[in-house]
Amino acid sequence: MEKICVAVRVRPPAPELSPENGSSLWKVEDNRISLIKSLDTPISTASYAFDHVFDESSTNASVYELLTKDIIHAAVEGFNGTAFAYGQTSSGKTFTMTGSETDPGIIRRSVRDVFERIHMISDREFLIRVSYMEIYNEEINDLLAVENQRLQIHEHLERGVFVAGLKEEIVSDAEQILKLIDSGEVNRHFGETNMNVHSSRSHTIFRMVIESRGKENSSTDAIRVSVLNLVDLAGSERIAKTGAGGVRLTEGKYINKSLMILGNVINKLSDSAKLRAHIPYRDSKLTRILQPALGGNAKTCIICTIAPEEHHIEESKGTLQFASRAKRITNCAQVNEILTDAALLKRQKLEIEELRMKLQGSHAEVLEQEILKLSNQMLKYELECERLKTQLEEERRKQKEQEQCIKEQKLSIANLNDLVANSNFKRNHSEDFISVRKTPDGLCNVNDSSDVPGTPCFKSASHSFVVARSNYSLSEFSPMVDSLGDVADEDTWMKLNKGFVADLDKLQFTPAVKCQPTPLSMATTEYSLENHKEVEDLKSQIELLTNEKDSLQVKFSEQVLLNNKLMEQMSELKQETLHMKEIPKRLSESVANCRDIYKDVIVTMKSLIADQESPMAMLLFGTSEITTSLLLTLEEQFSIIMDGEKEGSVNNPLSDRWKTLRVSLKNTTTSLLSEAQAKDEYLKCHNKGQEKADLEEKLKSELSTIKERYNELEKELCLDKQHLETSRKSHERLEKEVQSLKKERESLNAQVSQTSQRLRVVSHDKENALKDLNVEVKTRKEMQEEIKQITFAFATRHKSFVSFHNEIKSKMRN
Numbered sequence: 001m002e003k004i005c006v007a008v009r010v011r012p013p014a015p016e017l018s019p020e021n022g023s024s025l026w027k028v029e030d031n032r033i034s035l036i037k038s039l040d041t042p043i044s045t046a047s048y049a050f051d052h053v054f055d056e057s058s059t060n061a062s063v064y065e066l067l068t069k070d071i072i073h074a075a076v077e078g079f080n081g082t083a084f085a086y087g088q089t090s091s092g093k094t095f096t097m098t099g100s101e102t103d104p105g106i107i108r109r110s111v112r113d114v115f116e117r118i119h120m121i122s123d124r125e126f127l128i129r130v131s132y133m134e135i136y137n138e139e140i141n142d143l144l145a146v147e148n149q150r151l152q153i154h155e156h157l158e159r160g161v162f163v164a165g166l167k168e169e170i171v172s173d174a175e176q177i178l179k180l181i182d183s184g185e186v187n188r189h190f191g192e193t194n195m196n197v198h199s200s201r202s203h204t205i206f207r208m209v210i211e212s213r214g215k216e217n218s219s220t221d222a223i224r225v226s227v228l229n230l231v232d233l234a235g236s237e238r239i240a241k242t243g244a245g246g247v248r249l250t251e252g253k254y255i256n257k258s259l260m261i262l263g264n265v266i267n268k269l270s271d272s273a274k275l276r277a278h279i280p281y282r283d284s285k286l287t288r289i290l291q292p293a294l295g296g297n298a299k300t301c302i303i304c305t306i307a308p309e310e311h312h313i314e315e316s317k318g319t320l321q322f323a324s325r326a327k328r329i330t331n332c333a334q335v336n337e338i339l340t341d342a343a344l345l346k347r348q349k350l351e352i353e354e355l356r357m358k359l360q361g362s363h364a365e366v367l368e369q370e371i372l373k374l375s376n377q378m379l380k381y382e383l384e385c386e387r388l389k390t391q392l393e394e395e396r397r398k399q400k401e402q403e404q405c406i407k408e409q410k411l412s413i414a415n416l417n418d419l420v421a422n423s424n425f426k427r428n429h430s431e432d433f434i435s436v437r438k439t440p441d442g443l444c445n446v447n448d449s450s451d452v453p454g455t456p457c458f459k460s461a462s463h464s465f466v467v468a469r470s471n472y473s474l475s476e477f478s479p480m481v482d483s484l485g486d487v488a489d490e491d492t493w494m495k496l497n498k499g500f501v502a503d504l505d506k507l508q509f510t511p512a513v514k515c516q517p518t519p520l521s522m523a524t525t526e527y528s529l530e531n532h533k534e535v536e537d538l539k540s541q542i543e544l545l546t547n548e549k550d551s552l553q554v555k556f557s558e559q560v561l562l563n564n565k566l567m568e569q570m571s572e573l574k575q576e577t578l579h580m581k582e583i584p585k586r587l588s589e590s591v592a593n594c595r596d597i598y599k600d601v602i603v604t605m606k607s608l609i610a611d612q613e614s615p616m617a618m619l620l621f622g623t624s625e626i627t628t629s630l631l632l633t634l635e636e637q638f639s640i641i642m643d644g645e646k647e648g649s650v651n652n653p654l655s656d657r658w659k660t661l662r663v664s665l666k667n668t669t670t671s672l673l674s675e676a677q678a679k680d681e682y683l684k685c686h687n688k689g690q691e692k693a694d695l696e697e698k699l700k701s702e703l704s705t706i707k708e709r710y711n712e713l714e715k716e717l718c719l720d721k722q723h724l725e726t727s728r729k730s731h732e733r734l735e736k737e738v739q740s741l742k743k744e745r746e747s748l749n750a751q752v753s754q755t756s757q758r759l760r761v762v763s764h765d766k767e768n769a770l771k772d773l774n775v776e777v778k779t780r781k782e783m784q785e786e787i788k789q790i791t792f793a794f795a796t797r798h799k800s801f802v803s804f805h806n807e808i809k810s811k812m813r814n
């Protein structure tokens with residue numbers, strides 16, 4: 001990632017507008033530009049720092065050298081590059097990009113530099129294509145072919161964004177391009193405005209596509225393709241200042257709109273990555289074409305031009321702010337390569353080789369680590385299962401407690417039911433009794449013990465109940481208690497309530513009347529609150545359990561993935577083993593081939609020798625037998641290896657055979673030598689000096705050749721043996737690895753299946769617990785409902801009982 005390079009250039013003041021005292025509003029110091037003073041009104045100081053700041057005296061050469069050169073060179077190397085000039089109208093953009101005869105601008109310098117650079121790179125060949133377009137009133141026109149107007153932008157998966165139908169000229173030197181640019185300039189839209197007699201009314205994009213590839217290995221090397229955009233934007237303008245109307249006004253609107261969109265894109269890109277929601281590249285053709293240069297795959301520089309005159313101060317400030325924001329944009333440029341099939345193949349081969357090396361180097365280590373990781377995971381998994389178990393037990397314990405609570409509640413409800421039933425009975429009975437036992441003065445006969453079930457005698461009853469009841473702030477309770485305070489005595493209430501005085505206190509009497517919970521109702525509320533809390537606890541625990549179950553499932557799937565990976569590795573290893581197994585087979589085949597060829601050679605040689613009894617013939621027969629036997633031994637050894645016999649049973653007989661072969665060869669050569677000597681003597685005897693010498697020489701040379709050949713064969717055999725030994729060892733090692741991996745996989749599979757079983761059990765338990773909980777919650781709700789109903793019924797009955805009581809009282813008074 002690299003930041004966009006941003007520079008500011010101040011154009012020299014127009015001669016007619018030069019300040020009298022010659023001093024400028026803008027002070028340039030190194031890479032900083034500051035607004036220092038105004039002629040009439042003081043202006044607050046503003047100071048900006050950029051990668052480069054060029055003052056009025058700067059030349060296009062220095063701008064090119066410091067700002068653009070690196071991008072041009074990078075483009076030749078295969079990086080996309082973009083340079084564009086931004087600024088208000090008449091600030092010097094065209095001057096910077098196109099330049100003059102005496103001081104060529106960035107475009108001309110770039111073109112020359114590209115070719116200079118190309119000539120310096122001798123090991124690559126280049127193909128350059130150029131195009132030149134303008135965006136005029138939001139329409140793309142081809143400047144190299146006037147007939148190509150209103151071109152459309154298209155997007156391609158490989159080519160990216162491109163202008164369809166744009167003429168691309170293949171060029172071979174800088175002069176050719178410069179001529180093309182000149183011809184394109186003629187077609188460009190310029191116009192006269194108040195601000196600039198030769199004002200660019202369009203954005204122009206000069207584009208060079210640089211393709212290159214290595215001269216050597218051209219079929220296997222990648223092709224580098226880079227795009228270099230050199231952009232001269234039209235200047236932003238204030239309609240009032242330019243005095244535009246008609247065509248100029250329309251142009252101005254399009255220019256301002258597209259520059260505003262460019263500003264938006266820059267703003268969005270300068271936001272931190274988090275804030276960047278959507279970059280509106282598609283809002284204008286300019287931003288769409290420049291998309292790779294703005295936050296994409298390109299090296300980009302922007303030169304912001306400002307006019308030094310005081311009346312341009314606001315525009316200049318705007319330009320500097322634009323530049324400041326652009327400075328925050330980062331691009332990610334990379335060499336663009338197109339790979340031919342051959343190049344791709346070559347690269348992939350290299351990659352495969354690299355991977356193979358890595359695999360060989362650290363295979364065992366990687367496997368060990370993998371296994372360690374797996375066993376760690378299993379351990380973790382088991383621990384979690386353990387923890388889940390304890391949680392489940394805890395949950396069960398709590399469930400039991402809950403059941404106990406429910407039982408207790410049921411019991412109290414049953415008691416309440418009894419109480420209600422009893423009060424009904426008493427009430428009916430009392431009514432009967434009153435109607436029968438009314439005395440003339442309305443008073444009850446306290447001494448009459450035959451009253452059944454007993455006269456409610458308030459006078460004789462102790463007032464402890466009333467006292468007890470009055471301990472509560474009765475005014476806050478149901479009015480029933482108030483009226484009862486004067487009349488109730490403990491005995492009566494004890495009888496009425498069958499000893500459930502305390503239960504009465506638990507009830508809320510009149511639901512309709514403002515009431516506060518009595519101590520018992522408070523207890524009930526507390527109790528249900530407690531239960532509610534417990535239920536909530538249970539719920540959260542279940543939630544926790546569900547989460548854990550989910551995470552376990554995730555881990556399980558991770559393990560399955562790991563397992564699959566291991567399987568893949570195993571199959572790769574198997575392939576490798578098969579490949580290794582093939583080696584001895586192939587070796588044995590080639591040895592057999594050698595043997596056949598050798599046999600043919602010997603047969604031919606034999607047929608060539610006239611004297612079958614000569615030492616040459618003898619030597620040939622002797623060595624041919626030995627060599628055939630040697631080759632046979634080799635073949636045998638390979639087949640033994642192929643059959644997978646053990647080292648001990650293979651090496652000893654073979655080495656014995658080697659010894660025998662060596663001895664027989666030695667014998668043959670000595671016998672041949674002795675024969676030769678005998679022949680020598682014989683020849684001596686027959687005075688065939690010259691002939692003898694020749695034969696001797698010939699024999700000697702042949703013997704030495706055979707000896708050399710024999711030594712070579714021995715060496716080859718030795719090498720083969722070594723090779724075989726190493727391949728056998730690696731084969732064994734691989735097989736061991738495969739075995740251990742198999743075991744590992746089996747144990748993992750077993751563990752995984754165990755764990756999944758455990759998981760199933762846990763989830764089953766959890767589901768059961770959830771069901772129980774739901775049932776319990778439902779029962780509890782029903783019970784609460786029932787209690788409410790009973791409470792209500794009881795209160796109603798109690799009310800009627802009180803009214804009945806009052807009635808009796810008044811009747812008694814009467």
Ligand SMILES: Nc1ncnc2c1ncn2[C@@H]1O[C@H](COP(=O)(O)OP(=O)(O)OP(=O)(O)O)[C@@H](O)[C@H]1O
Nearest residue numbers: 011012089090091092093094095196199200234235
């Ligand atoms: N650095 C400079 N040195 C000398 N002359 C300059 C410089 N910059 C600009 N000028 C002159 O200023 C005038 C306006 O410059 P130019 O046409 O390049 O502005 P511009 O920003 O391209 O304007 P527009 O957006 O209207 O096309 C031209 O006459 C040009 O020669």
